[in-house]
Amino acid sequence: MTLNRRTFNALFGATAAGLAMPSIAKGAGNSTVVVIGGGAGGATAARYIAKDAKGAINVVLIEPKTHFTTCFFSNLYLGGLRSFESITHSYEKLAQEYGIRVVHAYATGVDRDKKQVRIDAGDPIPYDRLVISPGIDFNYDTTPGYNxxxxxxxxxxxxxxxxxxxxxxxxxxxxxxxxxxxxxxxxxxxxxxxxxxxxxxxxxxxxxxxxxxxxxxxxxxxxxxxxxxxxxxxxxxxxxxxxxxxxxxxxxxxxxxxxxxxxxxxxxxxxxxxxxxxxxGQMAGKIAQLAGLTNESGFCEIDPTSMRSAVDQNIFVIGDSSIAGDMPKSGFSANSQAKVCAMHVRADLLDSKRFPAKYRNTCWSLIAVDDGVKVGASYGATDEKIGKTSSFISQAGEDAETRAATYRASVDWYAAITADMFG
Amino acid sequence: MMNRSAACIVGSLVAAAFMNQSLATLSFANGELLGGEILNIAGDVDYGAYLAGECVVCHRAGSEIPTLYNYDKTYFVDAMVRFQQGLRKNTTMRDIALQLGDEEIAALATYFERAAE
Structure with a gap:
């Protein structure tokens, strides 16, 4: 049997993962994916690329915070129904179990010609593919006097x-x-x-x-x-x-x-x-603007089949910074987009299969203790945008058990999505 | 009375026995088992792995929304067809199931039966 680079990486990566020595899995000749932003989009993309590439792609996650507190469920903390700790998560598993190099720094710029990300604490980080998921920044033009x-x-x-x-x-x-x-x-x-x-x-x-x-x-x-x-x-x-x-x-x-x-x-x-x-009011995270990926709306145009930036084939933009058609800006949406993005990043670099993009979102909201409601939809790529293919919403006058079950489902979802993000 | 695990095992055996007969429905002790024709489709595991990303964002071990890993293929297909037909009522799952074609259900069923969490 002749070992080419891919089979070598697959074998070696699998062995390294089995021994829980992810650093060894980082082959010197591997392609590198840099992910900017460790939220619902970025953490998920980093984890899925690393998990599914099995050591054949080096993944670098740039995120200034050492712990991430989710925006989703923060209202339940406000309401006294969740602790702050329960909505705060560590990047340790992504580093230790998935071999992701987590760099706690701010991305200060992207040199798209050199394919490098500049950071505020260290040398520029080169990439073969870049995933940008910085969330939102504020547009203070909408709030006169407030900044x-x-x-x-x-x-x-x-x-x-x-x-x-x-x-x-x-x-x-x-x-x-x-x-x-x-x-x-x-x-x-x-x-x-x-x-x-x-x-x-x-x-x-x-x-x-x-x-x-x-x-x-x-x-x-x-x-x-x-x-x-x-x-x-x-x-x-x-x-x-x-x-x-x-x-x-x-x-x-x-x-x-x-x-x-x-x-x-x-x-x-x-x-x-x-x-x-x-x-x-809001616009794409600053790094997306600095990288020249935003249009006049303040957000980033993407190819709806892949989440690839409309202006740079080596870059994907996911989550709140993207113009995702009919999808709302949400943690669920970002997580869903990350999986489409991860599939295409792997296909770009490892020739793995590509499948039609499927997206999904559900937004749960809690109105009072045990009274949860939801709105959700499925989405697919059309020629112009990510388009809605079906949807549902909680109905007025639902019985108490239905509302309580909806709340319990949201609690289960929170546990599942944060495990999906952070391992 | 048969519990779900036992029903799954019996369902699998029944489905395996009748697999080549392309039956749309199969009968077993716990009622009708739906989606027999989907079980005849060879599911694409890679496609299933990709599609599963949508499932695991809610389904998880130890939660009221059950994990799908190591899930009995026959029961998985039956459940998805029941959601499609409105025989099971969860609005989220019904919406999701209606977005899936037979190839996709077969891919998911094949992936989840083989995959460990």
């Missing part, structure tokens, strides 16, 4: 981690009669039902403390929102009189935001809150 410097005073908590902790601390410090004022983002943004699940969980905290005088006012730039009927029915049922949602036909447009004073001006009136939660 990154105001995040301590009025946290957005739309990036998981310290911002989530800060918002919870401010929520828990409220006294009865103090009010929450929330500014939700314009489309498109990460996690369409997220702001409204957050409203639900904050209301749950206020109600649990027996507060009767506090109110939550939501100033929304959008005339309608995800699962609106389900959320508004739930607010009426569980938190009557506590939540006031105001769309643009009422407030007329969001004006200046004064984080220090806790005041938001609108065309209709000025609103004040003791706790101000501002979620600005």
């Amino acid at each position: 990154a410097a105001d995040m301590d005073l009025a946290p957005s908590a739309w990036h998981g981690g310290e911002q989530t902790k800060l918002l919870k601390a401010k929520l828990d410090a409220l006294e009865d009669g103090q009010n929450i004022l929330m500014v939700t983002p314009p489309n498109p943004y990460r996690c369409p039902p997220g702001p409204y699940e957050r409203v639900s969980m904050m209301a749950h905290v206020l109600k649990s403390k027996g507060f009767s005088k506090s109110r939550i006012v939501v100033l929304d730039p959008k005339p309608k929102f995800s699962k609106q009927g389900l959320f508004q029915a739930g607010w009426e049922q569980y938190y009557p009189g506590m939540v006031e949602w105001l769309g643009p036909d009422v407030h007329g447009g969001i004006g200046n935001i004064d984080a220090q004073a806790g005041i938001v001006e609108t065309d209709f009136d000025d609103f004040a809150g003791d706790l101000l939660n501002v979620i600005p």
Whole structure:
């Protein structure tokens, strides 16, 4: 038997994995895939490429944080239903069990001609294929007067981690009669039902403390929102009189935001809150912009059959930074896109099989304890975009057991998707 | 009364015995076993491995949503056909099953029966 590079790597990689010595599996002649961003998209892509290539591809994951706190389920932490630790995950397994080189640094630029990623702490990292999954950055043009410097005073908590902790601390410090004022983002943004699940969980905290005088006012730039009927029915049922949602036909447009004073001006009136939660408009993560992969929308065009960048054949863009057609920006979507991307990266580098892209998403939301709702869909590639092929949504008036089962399913999903991301 | 594991084993035996008869449905002690014609399709394991990425994001050992690894092929096919036909009611699974053709169900069934978690 003649050993070519691939069979050698397959054999050697399998042996190394069996001995739990992944570093040995990194063949010097192997192709290298660099993944930027260790969230639902990037961690999944890195793991699937490493897992399925069995040592035949070197995988480097660039992620500044040593631990990743998910945005999804952070509302349950706000509501006191999950601990911070339970939504925080380590990269250790990806390094130790999958042989992924995890580099804790910021990617500061991409030299697409040289095929190198520059980082803030070390030499540039060369790649054969690059996967970019940096999530979102904020577009402060949508929140006049409010910018990154105001995040301590009025946290957005739309990036998981310290911002989530800060918002919870401010929520828990409220006294009865103090009010929450929330500014939700314009489309498109990460996690369409997220702001409204957050409203639900904050209301749950206020109600649990027996507060009767506090109110939550939501100033929304959008005339309608995800699962609106389900959320508004739930607010009426569980938190009557506590939540006031105001769309643009009422407030007329969001004006200046004064984080220090806790005041938001609108065309209709000025609103004040003791706790101000501002979620600005969004665009692709900065590294996607620096790499020249974004278009005028602020996000990245991709080939819907593969998640490959429309402007660079050696780069894939997945997750919130991509323009994913009918798919919402969500952790589930990013995880799904990562698997299509991983399949094509392996096919590029190892000539493995390619199959038609199939994508899926489900967004679960918790309205009150044991009252979960969901919206989900399947997607495929059309000539123009990732298009929806079917969908479903929880119905109004479902019985308590159905809603409880939906919540339990979301808890199971959380355990499964985080295992799928981090091993 | 037969539990699910026992039913799966019996189902497999029944299916194996009748595999060459291309029956759309097979009868066994726990009722009808659906999707016999899908069991005649040689499932593409690589395709199954790819498609399985969609399943494992919810299905996991030790959870109410059961792991599919080492899952009995006959029972897997039966379950997917039942979701397609609305005989099993979970809205998420019904939506997913309706997106899958026979080749895809066969690929998944073949992959999961062989794969360890």
